[in-house]
Amino acid sequence: xxxxxxxxxxxxxxxxxxxxxxxxxxxxxxxxxxxxxxxxxxxxxxxxxxxxxxxxxxxxxxxxxxxxxxxxxxxxxxxxxxxxxx
Amino acid sequence: xxxxxxxxxxxxxxxxxxxxxxxxxxxxxxxxxxxxxxxxxxxxxxxxxxxxxxxxxxxxxxxxxxxxxxxxxxxxxxxxxxxxxxxxxxxxxxxxxxxxxxxxxxxxxxxxxxxxxxxxxxxxxxxxxxxxxxxxxxxxxxxxxxxxxxxxxxxxxxxxxxxxxxxxxxxxxxxxxxxxxxxxxxxxxxxxxxxxxxxxxxxxxxxxxxxxxxxxxxxxxxxxxxxxxxxxxxxxxxxxxxxxxxxxxxxxxxxxxxxxxxxxxxxx
Numbered sequence: 190x191x192x193x194x195x196x197x198x199x200x201x202x203x204x205x206x207x208x209x210x211x212x213x214x215x216x217x218x219x220x221x222x223x224x225x226x227x228x229x230x231x232x233x234x235x236x237x238x239x240x241x242x243x244x245x246x247x248x249x250x251x252x253x254x255x256x257x258x259x260x261x262x263x264x265x266x267x268x269x270x271x272x273x274x275x
Numbered sequence: 276x277x278x279x280x281x282x283x284x285x286x287x288x289x290x291x292x293x294x295x296x297x298x299x300x301x302x303x304x305x306x307x308x309x310x311x312x313x314x315x316x317x318x319x320x321x322x323x324x325x326x327x328x329x330x331x332x333x334x335x336x337x338x339x340x341x342x343x344x345x346x347x348x349x350x351x352x353x354x355x356x357x358x359x360x361x362x363x364x365x366x367x368x369x370x371x372x373x374x375x376x377x378x379x380x381x382x383x384x385x386x387x388x389x390x391x392x393x394x395x396x397x398x399x400x401x402x403x404x405x406x407x408x409x410x411x412x413x414x415x416x417x418x419x420x421x422x423x424x425x426x427x428x429x430x431x432x433x434x435x436x437x438x439x440x441x442x443x444x445x446x447x448x449x450x451x452x453x454x455x456x457x458x459x460x461x462x463x464x465x466x467x468x469x470x471x472x473x474x475x476x477x478x479x480x481x482x483x484x485x486x487x488x489x490x491x492x493x494x495x496x497x498x499x500x501x502x503x504x505x506x507x508x509x510x511x512x513x514x515x516x517x518x519x520x521x522x523x524x525x526x527x528x529x530x531x532x533x534x535x536x537x538x539x540x541x542x543x
Contacts, residue, residue, distance in 0.1 A: 207540075209481035212411060219412045248409035252483050254541050255341050 190232040191269050196241075197221075197228065199268045203261060204245060207253060220244045242266070278543070279485065282535065290528035293321035297517040297524075318520045319372050323364045325527035329493075330357035332534035339541040345405035349398050350537065353490075356394030357530065363387030380508060381449050389453070392460045395494075399467035402487075406474050413474045426469045430462035437502055444509040454505045461498035468494045482540050489533025496526035 191199075197217050204213040221228050224244065226237045233241075242265055249258040276284075296313040299306040306313065337350035366384035370376050378384065406413050441454050468491050475487035500522035507515040 205481065207481050207483055208411070209478045209484055212478045212481065215477070216411045220410070244410060248411045250341075251344060251346055251405050251409050252540065254339055254344065257541060 190234060191238065191273050193226075193228060193230050193233045195272050196233045196238055196269055199272055200242065200245065200265055203265045203268055204249070207249065207261070216245065216248070217241075238269070278539070279482065279536075282539070283485075283532070286528055286532045290325075290525055293317055293524050293528070294521045297520045300517045301521075314517070314520070315371060318524065319364075319368045321524050322520075322527050323361065323368050325524070325531045326357060326361035326364050329527065329531040329534045330354055330361050332531070332538040333357050336534065336537045336541060339538070345401065345408055349401040349405055352394050352398035352401060353534070356391045356398055357534070359387050359391035359394060363391065381453050385453055389456060389460070392464065396464055396467065399464065399471060399494075403467055403470055403474070406471075411477075413477060419470050419474075422470050422473055423466050426466045430465055434458065434462050438505075441505050441509040446509060450508075454509045457501040458498075458505050461501045464494055465498055468498075482536065486533050486536040486540060489529045489531075489536055491533075493526045493528075493530035493533060496522050496529060500526055 201210065201213040201217055204216075208216065218228070220226075220241055224237065224240050226233065226241060242262055245265075246258050246262045249261060253261070296306065296310060296317050299310050305311075333350050333354035337347055337354050340347035340350065363384040363386075366382060366387065367378045370378035370382070370384075403419065407416070438455055438458060441458075442451070444454075446454060471487060472491050475484055475491065478484040478487075500519055503515050503519045503522060506512050507519055
């Protein structure tokens with residue numbers, strides 16, 4: 190399971206070029222709250238991570254289309270996996 | 276330098292190059308016959324080119340969005356508005372560049388220009404609704420309604436003194452109608468533009484912001500240009516003519532930049 194702070198930082202980093210860092214961070218906080226994901230816990234469950242990324246992707250679809258959004262989601266998962274492996 | 280930064284720089288350089296001939300008279304220099312010719316050709320053709328490019332990228336962006344994406348409708352309406360607007364500009368080009376005649380006012384061009392507003396307004400309203408559907412923290416519906424009320428009140432306060440001398444100036448009924456209609460339609464468009472600006476500002480630093488910053492700057496400049504044009508036309512303020520052209524050229528360049536930004540966002 191990824192560390193919560195690592196997962197959130199990675200999501201924000203990947204999404205910032207599209208949404209801007211301020212919105213990426215604000216959206217991460219808002220989505221975590223809505224999904225009941227504790228941001229202060231040490232680790233984020235796989236279910237929570239998938240739900241959070243899915244929530245981001247739903248919004249991103251509207252700006253960049255489904256194809257690009259899917260590519261961004263893959264990028265997030267790959268970046269989190271790489272961070273976990275390092 | 277990133278591709279976006281290069282695109283921004285290219286647009287800026289081209290737009291500034293296009294407005295350069297109009298800066299001479301604003302600085303008190305006419306530039307003689309060459310200056311007149313440059314303003315005629317560069318002014319007309321740059322406006323038409325930027326509008327055609329904006330419409331083209333809007334059409335292509337709409338086509339790239341999936342059928343169930345709310346932005347598809349937004350970009351279709353934007354494309355329809357920009358195409359109609361470009362048709363109006365093409366009429367002006369035919370008069371001024373091909374026939375070498377001063378374009379009459381009103382003319383067929385005005386029919387296209389007026390017709391474009393419902394499409395553009397629909398595009399902006401659809402964009403606000405689409406932003407709401409993202410689920411991102413873009414502010415409450417109540418805040419958006421509040422913004423609309425404040426902007427409408429401010430537009431009425433600013434619009435009344437701006438329009439009073441235009442209404443008082445003698446003009447044929449259709450001319451008078453258009454002199455008033457353009458600024459009024461612009462002020463109407465300004466309401467969703469300001470709401471969108473407030474929303475889009477939350478995306479500062481990202482590509483989404485750049486798309487909407489371009490489009491919204493374009494609409495704001497169009498509003499300024501139409502108000503200047505109404506004063507120029509109704510009150511014979513010929514000194515305003517170069518400034519009108521400058522604002523229109525920059526407006527259409529910004530619209531084209533915004534539309535290209537969306538297309539790049541979908542395809543890069």
